Amino acid sequence: MLNQMTGKQSIEFQEAPHIISSASVVGPKEGEGPLGEWFDLVAPEADFGEQTWEQAESTMQKEALQQAIGKAKLLQTQVRYLFGGDLLAQLIATSFGGEETNTPLFGLYGACSTCGEAVALAAMTVAAGYADYAAALTSSHFGSAEKEFRFPLGYGNQRPLSATWTVTGSAAFVLAPKGGHVRVSGVTPGCIVDMGTKDNMNMGACMAPAACDTIYQNLMDFNRQPQDYDRIITGDLGMVGQRILIDLLKEKGFDISAQHMDCGIEIYNAEEQDTHAGGSGCGCAAVVLAALVLPKLRKGIWKRVLFVPTGALLSKVSFNEGQAIPGIAHAVVLEHC
Amino acid sequence: MLNQMTGKQSIEFQEAPHIISSASVVGPKEGEGPLGEWFDLVAPEADFGEQTWEQAESTMQKEALQQAIGKAKLLQTQVRYLFGGDLLAQLIATSFGGEETNTPLFGLYGACSTCGEAVALAAMTVAAGYADYAAALTSSHFGSAEKEFRFPLGYGNQRPLSATWTVTGSAAFVLAPKGGHVRVSGVTPGCIVDMGTKDNMNMGACMAPAACDTIYQNLMDFNRQPQDYDRIITGDLGMVGQRILIDLLKEKGFDISAQHMDCGIEIYNAEEQDTHAGGSGCGCAAVVLAALVLPKLRKGIWKRVLFVPTGALLSKVSFNEGQAIPGIAHAVVLEHC
Numbered sequence: 001m002l003n004q005m006t007g008k009q010s011i012e013f014q015e016a017p018h019i020i021s022s023a024s025v026v027g028p029k030e031g032e033g034p035l036g037e038w039f040d041l042v043a044p045e046a047d048f049g050e051q052t053w054e055q056a057e058s059t060m061q062k063e064a065l066q067q068a069i070g071k072a073k074l075l076q077t078q079v080r081y082l083f084g085g086d087l088l089a090q091l092i093a094t095s096f097g098g099e100e101t102n103t104p105l106f107g108l109y110g111a112c113s114t115c116g117e118a119v120a121l122a123a124m125t126v127a128a129g130y131a132d133y134a135a136a137l138t139s140s141h142f143g144s145a146e147k148e149f150r151f152p153l154g155y156g157n158q159r160p161l162s163a164t165w166t167v168t169g170s171a172a173f174v175l176a177p178k179g180g181h182v183r184v185s186g187v188t189p190g191c192i193v194d195m196g197t198k199d200n201m202n203m204g205a206c207m208a209p210a211a212c213d214t215i216y217q218n219l220m221d222f223n224r225q226p227q228d229y230d231r232i233i234t235g236d237l238g239m240v241g242q243r244i245l246i247d248l249l250k251e252k253g254f255d256i257s258a259q260h261m262d263c264g265i266e267i268y269n270a271e272e273q274d275t276h277a278g279g280s281g282c283g284c285a286a287v288v289l290a291a292l293v294l295p296k297l298r299k300g301i302w303k304r305v306l307f308v309p310t311g312a313l314l315s316k317v318s319f320n321e322g323q324a325i326p327g328i329a330h331a332v333v334l335e336h337c
Numbered sequence: 338m339l340n341q342m343t344g345k346q347s348i349e350f351q352e353a354p355h356i357i358s359s360a361s362v363v364g365p366k367e368g369e370g371p372l373g374e375w376f377d378l379v380a381p382e383a384d385f386g387e388q389t390w391e392q393a394e395s396t397m398q399k400e401a402l403q404q405a406i407g408k409a410k411l412l413q414t415q416v417r418y419l420f421g422g423d424l425l426a427q428l429i430a431t432s433f434g435g436e437e438t439n440t441p442l443f444g445l446y447g448a449c450s451t452c453g454e455a456v457a458l459a460a461m462t463v464a465a466g467y468a469d470y471a472a473a474l475t476s477s478h479f480g481s482a483e484k485e486f487r488f489p490l491g492y493g494n495q496r497p498l499s500a501t502w503t504v505t506g507s508a509a510f511v512l513a514p515k516g517g518h519v520r521v522s523g524v525t526p527g528c529i530v531d532m533g534t535k536d537n538m539n540m541g542a543c544m545a546p547a548a549c550d551t552i553y554q555n556l557m558d559f560n561r562q563p564q565d566y567d568r569i570i571t572g573d574l575g576m577v578g579q580r581i582l583i584d585l586l587k588e589k590g591f592d593i594s595a596q597h598m599d600c601g602i603e604i605y606n607a608e609e610q611d612t613h614a615g616g617s618g619c620g621c622a623a624v625v626l627a628a629l630v631l632p633k634l635r636k637g638i639w640k641r642v643l644f645v646p647t648g649a650l651l652s653k654v655s656f657n658e659g660q661a662i663p664g665i666a667h668a669v670v671l672e673h674c
Binding site: 190 | 446
């Protein structure tokens with residue numbers, strides 16, 4: 001048994017697993033955004049031909065997984081374990097998205113950080129020799145998420161400028177001991193951080209302290225400076241959360257303003273698309289990883305990035321009972337190879 | 338990197354991690370059941386002194402985790418990763434139960450199979466050298482679960498005899514490379530199995546096919562017969578699901594009727610306590626593992642058991658949209674040592 005523990009809470013893989021393929025599937029609004037041409041599939045309608053938003057989300061997951069497995073030139077049966085999750089109660093998008101795969105499923109929930117959690121666990125599984133191939137799969141859907149967390153769409157509720165827009169999208173990643181040009185060299189799983197923030201229309205503020213905590217710990221555990229990363233990429237802090245994160249990390253002695261990028265800011269043209277603070281959701285970080293981050297790593301344009309999906313641990317019930325919205329963020333170190 | 342893959346979907350650990358401590362916390366109804374005296378804490382009231390059922394569930398989790406860590410003679414900070422989950426939307430019992438630990442959290446959802454998923458991932462993490470100590474933590478609460486999945490308690494809905502009673506309980510387990518007298522020698526993570534069953538008052542029937550699938554695969558992957566286990570222990574099939582499971586496995590050539598035990602049947606005196614088909618919930622398998630199964634393994638009364646928590650992937654939304662209730666079951670091989 002190798003000791004691969006690094007610092008307080010990180011893992012540095014002795015034999016780093018590789019992300020050998022990825023695929024992204026999005027809705028029409030995401031297709032109209034600045035990354036539109038880089039997604040593998042842009043659906044003409046957000047319902048993906050299904051009867052409900054939840055089924056549409058499951059269909060996105062199936063498409064993303066099939067495409068990622070296809071790109072890896074594998075059969076579905078060669079993927080030994082699937083790590084998947086979504087934002088919905090009891091993960092129904094994943095339950096019905098993954099049920100035809102006949103692949104053992106580890107269901108995960110980390111709110112919008114789930115993509116980081118899934119890639120981290122898939123990497124840990126492959127690096128330990130538990131699987132030749134493992135897949136990570138996450139999704140979110142604007143229609144199903146608004147219904148789950150806020151107001152029915154038909155209600156036409158107004159949204160403050162601090163609100164984010166849940167991305168309709170799903171991405172899948174296949175990990176293996178070797179292949180491709182991107183490796184997962186380490187992970188920093190995150191703790192829950194609760195600063196008492198209660199505004200479900202300002203998720204960036206809820207998540208920024210958790211992002212700060214995980215990024216700070218990653219820098220400490222690996223003994224790195226921000227400039228050791230070409231980019232430090234959060235999931236969906238949006239424009240409000242980004243400012244808070246940069247300020248919080250400055251207080252801890254690290255200036256990441258030159259390296260920071262946020263998937264939620266990248267995915268939409270906020271002003272033209274009326275998405276306010278940016279995109280959010282499990283699908284946001286996932287599709288930006290597949291469509292933008294991994295291609296730049298594959299080509300070597302970026303050599304090393306810290307990918308930090310961020311989650312707001314919000315539910316209708318806890319929110320209505322007056323509880324705060326804690327945050328969590330899971331970091332994955334990705335390197336060109 | 339060791340190849341620890343066994344058969345189609347199992348892992349056989351080269352260096353089996355140990356469950357070095359466990360603790361169980363339950364409500365008064367569970368305390369009145371046949372296992373009452375074996376639980377570490379029986380609360381006098383099901384509200385655990387809190388304002389809401391959800392907060393009560395979080396409090397149970399905190400108590401169980403603290404006790405398990407205390408029994409292991411560890412500090413909270415020595416537990417490197419926590420694998421936790423519950424039945425509620427967005428895992429709020431775990432989010433608020435785990436937020437004060439300052440321990441990196443992998444949030445999991447596998448319905449009532451979550452205890453199996455959590456112990457499996459904690460074992461995989463310790464066996465790979467990613468942590469000296471990892472903890473698994475799950476819970477369910479009758480009050481929060483009925484509200485989440487069925488009817489408000491105040492409505493006084495009648496329940497058919499096939500219905501199960503959600504256990505109010507939480508259990509925590511600490512895993513380490515050595516120590517204690519129970520090791521996790523292998524795991525068989527399960528696939529989603531959907532037979533089209535739609536009755537949320539007969540969860541045993543929804544889960545039995547998944548239990549059958551995982552147990553069958555475990556026997557095949559490890560090349561074992563049912564009698565190679567002292568017990569094959571499902572989570573919460575109840576009396577209806579038990580009959581279906583035994584019949585389904587007979588069709589596949591295995592008779593487990595002599596070995597089978599179900600945590601949901603063990604935890605209550607069904608007739609006296611009016612619990613119909615038995616207990617259920619994430620907490621059911623967890624507290625029975627802590628209070629009944631692990632002590633028998635520690636003493637060597639049982640040498641090897643297959644512990645198979647079973648989950649019904651049910652949500653209000655998917656149920657109301659007419660979807661079926663798929664099942665999933667994750668198996669863990671536990672041995673006296």
